[in-house]
Amino acid sequence: MERQFDEELKHLKQMLLRMADTAQEMTGLAVRALAERKEDLIGQVFKLEESVNKMEIEIENDVLRLLALRQPAASDLRLLTAILKINNDLERVADQACNIAETAEYLLKEPPIKPLIDIPSMAEFVQKMIRRSIEAFVNHDPVLAQKVCEEDDKVDQLNEKIFRVLLTYMMEDPKSITRAVDLILVARNLERIADHATNISEDVVFIEEGKNIKHHAQETK
Amino acid sequence: MERQFDEELKHLKQMLLRMADTAQEMTGLAVRALAERKEDLIGQVFKLEESVNKMEIEIENDVLRLLALRQPAASDLRLLTAILKINNDLERVADQACNIAETAEYLLKEPPIKPLIDIPSMAEFVQKMIRRSIEAFVNHDPVLAQKVCEEDDKVDQLNEKIFRVLLTYMMEDPKSITRAVDLILVARNLERIADHATNISEDVVFIEEGKNIKHHAQETK
Numbered sequence: 376m377e378r379q380f381d382e383e384l385k386h387l388k389q390m391l392l393r394m395a396d397t398a399q400e401m402t403g404l405a406v407r408a409l410a411e412r413k414e415d416l417i418g419q420v421f422k423l424e425e426s427v428n429k430m431e432i433e434i435e436n437d438v439l440r441l442l443a444l445r446q447p448a449a450s451d452l453r454l455l456t457a458i459l460k461i462n463n464d465l466e467r468v469a470d471q472a473c474n475i476a477e478t479a480e481y482l483l484k485e486p487p488i489k490p491l492i493d494i495p496s497m498a499e500f501v502q503k504m505i506r507r508s509i510e511a512f513v514n515h516d517p518v519l520a521q522k523v524c525e526e527d528d529k530v531d532q533l534n535e536k537i538f539r540v541l542l543t544y545m546m547e548d549p550k551s552i553t554r555a556v557d558l559i560l561v562a563r564n565l566e567r568i569a570d571h572a573t574n575i576s577e578d579v580v581f582i583e584e585g586k587n588i589k590h591h592a593q594e595t596k
Numbered sequence: 597m598e599r600q601f602d603e604e605l606k607h608l609k610q611m612l613l614r615m616a617d618t619a620q621e622m623t624g625l626a627v628r629a630l631a632e633r634k635e636d637l638i639g640q641v642f643k644l645e646e647s648v649n650k651m652e653i654e655i656e657n658d659v660l661r662l663l664a665l666r667q668p669a670a671s672d673l674r675l676l677t678a679i680l681k682i683n684n685d686l687e688r689v690a691d692q693a694c695n696i697a698e699t700a701e702y703l704l705k706e707p708p709i710k711p712l713i714d715i716p717s718m719a720e721f722v723q724k725m726i727r728r729s730i731e732a733f734v735n736h737d738p739v740l741a742q743k744v745c746e747e748d749d750k751v752d753q754l755n756e757k758i759f760r761v762l763l764t765y766m767m768e769d770p771k772s773i774t775r776a777v778d779l780i781l782v783a784r785n786l787e788r789i790a791d792h793a794t795n796i797s798e799d800v801v802f803i804e805e806g807k808n809i810k811h812h813a814q815e816t817k
Contacts, residue, residue, distance in 0.1 A: 439673055446667045452660055459680060542773060549767045556763075556780060563781070 401472035504572035622693035725793035
């Protein structure tokens, strides 16, 4: 029975990996749609969201079934709770990607203010954070998780930079304001995705090192 | 033993109510700090966040302990999982309130662009959504929960209105752009809080009516 439980955990982790892959792919597609002005990519994002939603429900049901049938010990319980949380974070990453796709849908009807360079780099960066946070979870790697947490500062800097550059465009040409604000919101969406990667990584550190860095980060440093 | 489980569930629900009260109070304080230009309220928001963080950890530990000790049946399991999720949503509401407080901190150093009217009404509205979503949970009231879900449209309209009004200010006076964008982001933070109230309400409908309206809202309508 113990071995069967391990098998089921392994299956759950594989599903989380697939879900993370899909959510970060959606992020990449939504930003490419926007930056490369490829409208057909927007539909792909919404299509992938449906499969993320299905995966979320499947994972949640599997965890509940495992909880009910196997009555796991404390450490496995913590693992299963973490899977529920990570599941939730990944679904919200997918939501943010959809928000970006919706903004892209609107922005592609207007002429571009400028070529987008920083937003695609920010997207690549946060996509990597999502991938690495799940890898850290699956491979029990708190060191990698800690690294992902630290990368959040870089994301804040990128976000700040994007904001400042767009501000100058708005100042120079008030007609660009609506579009510039939309781009600022896209950067915010990416920042939220990085937050989810950080949440996941904090959960990994918590499980692996048995301490909660989330609310005590300052004290333990 | 069954009765003791009920007692513990009751205690958990009371903690969630307290946490929801605190999170919505933080939202109100942060927006009042901004609208009434009362800097001292900002510190109160950050202070309350500490207690929300403590409550989050306490609730999570209690749920895990209950899961491990009581090995609850399927329906109680779903309830406990919902508590974990709601706990997470409320902590994120508190996070959004802190974001607003941080923005207020910056904006109070600058002269106001305009008297704020719509943002405080939006705040009141989403505070009520949070309270009602938790009431729906505690009182097993899927009808109230459904109402909260429907209120999300009103929030989107308010958000849209705030955006349009601020846009005109930016167009007329480019020097107001930074502050106007900050106010747009405050409205976004409030919109996110409404999203959490909607998430909680969807969980309530799911538990009480045993159907997942989250991803099937369109199909079942």
